[in-house]
Structures are given as C-alpha cells and as structure tokens.
Amino acid sequence: MNYTQEMNLQSKSGYCMPFEERKGEVRMSLDYGTQVHPKSGEEFFHHGIDFITKHYLLSACADGIVSGIGSDARHGLFQVIRYGNYEVTYAHLSNVLATFGAKVKAGSVASVSGDLLHIEVKFDGEEINPLEFLTMIYGNLKMMQQQGEVGMPDFETIDMDIPTDFEDDQEEVEQLMLRFYPDYLSELNDGKYLLAQHTEQSLRNIFSLSAIKNYFYEVIPSLSNPLGIGQRAVPVAAKVQNLLIGDFLNYMALRHQIFLSTLSENDKKKLLTKP
Missing domain, CATH: 2.70.70.10 (Glucose Permease (Domain IIA))
Structure with a gap:
C-alpha cells in the first residue's frame, strides 16, 4: 500500500x-x-x-x-x-x-x-x-x-501552585528525570528496586486519609487531572510529590551514585547508608 x-x-x-x-x-x-x-x-x-x-x-x-x-x-x-x-x-x-x-x-x-x-x-x-x-x-x-504554530502544544495542567521541598533544585531534578525516570519505573515494575517501606506506608496513609476526607473527584476528572483534585488537595499533592521525588533521588544515589549538586558530603553518605 x-x-x-x-x-x-x-x-x-x-x-x-x-x-x-x-x-x-x-x-x-x-x-x-x-x-x-x-x-x-x-x-x-x-x-x-x-x-x-x-x-x-x-x-x-x-x-x-x-x-x-x-x-x-x-x-x-x-x-x-x-x-x-x-x-x-x-x-x-x-x-x-x-x-x-x-x-x-x-x-x-x-x-x-x-x-x-x-x-x-x-x-x-x-x-x-x-x-x-x-x-x-x-x-x-x-x-x-x-507556519508559526506549536507542533506539540502544552497540555492543560491543574490550575494550582504545588510547592515542594525541591524548588531550588527543580531544573536539576527535571534533567535527571528526563534521563533516568524510565529506568526507575522499569526497575520498580520488575522488582529490581523496591520502594522504601516508610515511603510506601506514607503514601498509603495519605491516599487513605484523602479518600476519607473526599479530596478526590472534587472537580470533573480530566486527562491532566484524573483524580479530579481541587484547591483543597494542594497540601496532599505537595506531600505526594515530595515523597515521589525523594524516592527517585534515593534510587539515583543507590543505583547510579548520582546526587544533587547542592547535597553535602554528609547528606550523600546518609543516602547511601539508608536501609
């Protein structure tokens, strides 16, 4: 054809x-x-x-x-x-x-x-x-x-400001995720890298409490906001992002010995010795 x-x-x-x-x-x-x-x-x-x-x-x-x-x-x-x-x-x-x-x-x-x-x-x-x-x-x-048009336009995002603990390192974190995030997901899926127990439990607690307080489906769900979360859920979203970014950085330290440039030597040693 x-x-x-x-x-x-x-x-x-x-x-x-x-x-x-x-x-x-x-x-x-x-x-x-x-x-x-x-x-x-x-x-x-x-x-x-x-x-x-x-x-x-x-x-x-x-x-x-x-x-x-x-x-x-x-x-x-x-x-x-x-x-x-x-x-x-x-x-x-x-x-x-x-x-x-x-x-x-x-x-x-x-x-x-x-x-x-x-x-x-x-x-x-x-x-x-x-x-x-x-x-x-x-x-x-x-x-x-x-023709001056954007070939691939930006998607609509949740209209809220979600601050995290990594604002000062945002650009560096994004660059690391662009390169290593697929490997991180793959190793999680295959069980080669395990989510830290305290991180997994914290996520379970956050989502359970959020469901009880009706934080989900406050607005009509969409592709960019599948849980339908609104302004009330900003603190929840920030906590989840902190946990997930923190775990990704933990993976980078343990698997690739790569750290944020702002980390001190003591902080690097703590990451490598985490159980």
Missing part, C-alpha cells in the same frame, strides 16, 4: 514523534519487508521496523485512543493506539502507562520501551511501512512549526 495525501492524519493536539533521541543513540536495527534474520541468517518478511532503545519513554503521536494491550510470543508486551484510520502497535515494551481505552494527545506518555522497540502500522486494516507513517508525522510537525 502506497502512502497518498488522502492518508494524512488530522490531529487537533498537534503531532509528536514516538520517542526523543538521546544524542543520536537510537538507530533502526531492522527495516520493513523482506529481511535476513540477524540470528538464523534466513530470509523472512518483517511486518514492522525495529529500533534499538534502552527504556525510552514513548509518546502518543497525535490524538488517539489506546485500543489494545497484550502480550504474546511474537511481540512480548505490546500496546496498540488508534489514530484516526491508523492503528499503531508498539511492541517489546517494558511497561505500559496509558491503559486500555485511554484517550491520548500528541506527546502523552503512553509506555516505556524495552531494549528493542518494534513498531507496526495499519491503515484501514491494511499493513503499511511504518516509516511512511513516521515520515508523515514528522512532516506535519515541521509544517506546523514553519
């Missing part, structure tokens, strides 16, 4: 590539069509394209809905997102973050890749070369930027 202009995808939220390259690290390891198997040396027809990835955050490419999640011998853990007439399968995942039936927009975090990312694409049920789909997405993104 050859790509035509009529197949161009319309998306109110803009467009986004499925992942962001880290200093050019990502490369395609297997193309679409007739290929030679890298292990057996035999020819076979490859129904998608493969990229070598290391636990990359994967984003939705446009307005869509998660239409399938599953696991099988061929794809491993996989997720299917429908964008209009397109159906895109992301396979060999390490984690799925957007659940079945979830509506997504361009840039919504949908899943986390494994060491290998396999992508398949169908249009009106007919298989096409995924590179044609990705080229179309990239072209639409660049065209919007050239």
